[in-house]
Amino acid sequence: MSEKIHIPVEKEYLVNNVLLNESADLPVEVEKILRFVRKDKVKHPVIMVGTGSCGLISGAGETLLEINKYLLDRDIKADVIETGCTGYCSLEPVVDVHLPGKTRISFKNVSAEKLPFLLDSMLNNIVPHEYVVGQYENPSLELWKDVPLIGELPFFAMQYRNLMKNWGRISPHSIEEYIAAGGYRSYVKTIRNYTHEEVCDIVEKSGLQGRGGGGFLTGKKWKIAHTAMADQRFLLCNANESDPGGFANRSMIESDPHRLIEGLVIAAYAIGTSRAYIYIRSDYITAINRLEKAIDRAQYYGLLGYNVYGSGFNIDIIVSKGPGAFVCGEETAMISSIEGKRGMPSPKPPYPAISGLFGKPTVVNNVETLSNIPAIFENGPDWFMSLGNKTAPGTKILTLSGKLNNQGIIEVPLGTKVKDIIFGAGGGVPAKKELKAVQIGGPSGGFVTSENIDIPYDFDSLASVGIYMGSGGMLVLDEDCCIIDTVKYFMDFIQKESCGKCIPCREGTRRMLEVYENITKRPVDENGHATLERFKGVMQLESLASVIKDTSLCGLGQKAPNPVISSLKYFRNDYEEHIFDRECSAGVCKELRLFYIDVEKCTGCTACAPKCPVSAIIGTKRHPFFIVEEKCTGCGICYDVCKFNAISVK
């Protein structure tokens, strides 16, 4: 993929006129040039393709190749730019077209086949309305007729985009566009004017809480590390996002890597370190490439390295690739992993802020926490306080997935009601199905039901119903989803990811998984040992959960029983149905299902009968066979061997 980003200004120009200019408003003539740099205004057509991971998986790579081919074949002069993700993943691949004098217009689901038609129409000033998402508002440009404004679409209307401001708008490959959009100015201003203590104070005053889920005041954490006596300190950025269903951090790095770098270097300055690590999962290949490239560009602009802009501040960023362990998202485990050991947590205290990486004071901050920093310095701590609610200022990035019309990533002020998120931005449950539950916070979180869906989304409100916010995943389950199966899935995940250091987590989560396997498995009869085990297991579930919660060493173990506790509280009926009636009304738990043979389709080939472990299938050759319901264990072997799809689930 060739890059054809045209940079109208030189590095020296941006450094001298933008970065080193500390006044709040830039001179008009500079602002005029910057408008072209960040593509608010264009001189010839600009075509932008969203190439976040979600876009690439949806086929943005092919679309991009097709655009280049199209332009080359017809000899059209236009810029092709890769942007990040807009957040509206279900519309990928998204292609934006910006023609001179007109506003920028966004199109959805543009596969390589659809592209020639789209560009043929757009370059002739005809809008193909069937693909339109909307147009970006821009007071100095002419609006397209009959095209909705992006900001007024339900998906975007309720969002407050601070962290996601640049997503899908500027190229993550271009530091110039980031600077033109106001980036790195607060960093340069901070290191040249503020002391370390002042920076900590400002962040503390803003009330910014750690977005990894803990909710500890970031400014306070920095202060502890800054005041600890040591010859060296470290800053770690936690990008080891491994929650299934959580990919906000990855998209943040893919769509706006410079915002993270800017936040990181301000934090490094605040605690007085010259070494910052970004611990990122090794399978985030696109994100790692963009991050490394962004670090290179920042180095070229003199924003990293020795004595940045004569401030006496030195900073070096190291990208450390995490070899894939969920537990390494825990700060002490992450430190062990960077030190080259197994990623196992260690007891606290001492907290990493006192003794962390290589025994030195270490601050561990989440990607989202750090990405919040530049805007706090740009707009002031009071502005940040005014977002969100009183106990939890600021915004939060959420990933919406599951049975929703609009899936993707959104940013809302903390304190927004879960209901508004699901039915506003999420667009509700598709196919007129009933909402059953909203799973918040992934494997450490819990369930919100249709009764308490009015709850505000912030640390305290969620904690009051036993939910840990986690990394911001939001999974919507409809009536066709089984709660028991979902909890079983989480227990399976946690049990695999438990590092094995302490017994409650290592053994307890496995026992819990066994309980769930037992209640979703069909015994031959109800009199055997298995039945007793099953009832015994369920009776112990609650007390086992509280033991694991109380006695585990790290957050992973302590929060592992959350889905269990939460589901026991709100979905007792589902448990009873599985345990007593041996049924799964959602039809998900495969082994609880009864199979039957379709008389029309069965050819009497006898493939299934000998395979049945309990001889529940009877019949004569070349005539339809039958399954004896009382004998059937629901193992599903016959279902798998049938070549005529004659066996189905009751």
Next chain:
Amino acid sequence: MDYQTSAILAKYPRGQSDCLIPILQDIQEEYGYLSETAVVEVGRHLDLPSSKIFGLATFYNQFRFEPRGRFHVSLCHGTSCNVAAAPEILRELEKILKIRPGETTRDGMFSLEILACMGACHLAPLIRVNDNYHTKLDPGSIGDIIDSYITGEE
């Protein structure tokens, strides 16, 4: 010691234990897996017993101890994919390829791996075969996808 391993080790002359994970990652990148000889070499370079290195490598999901197949199949098993029939896709893959996750077929054609989340929940369930994505799958279509790679190879 072969040429590539020594070239990788030469990049880490200090030989401290915090280089261990990056070295193993580089070796895996080069060969697709960690062979026994490579682990012994790394141990000699860093002055660490091989048992310790195996202990570390088996802890992390990234490291493999069997060569990858010519077609490496990764199945996304995030929450969204789980709700959208990923377990059935896995069963189907295991049935067709006759291997379990982490293993490679005897003819070296296919290897199978489960990923926690690929972050494309709107396309669930999905698999990746080398660099190609197959999205919004239903369990019945797996056979055709695998067949298309076998015939493509022939």
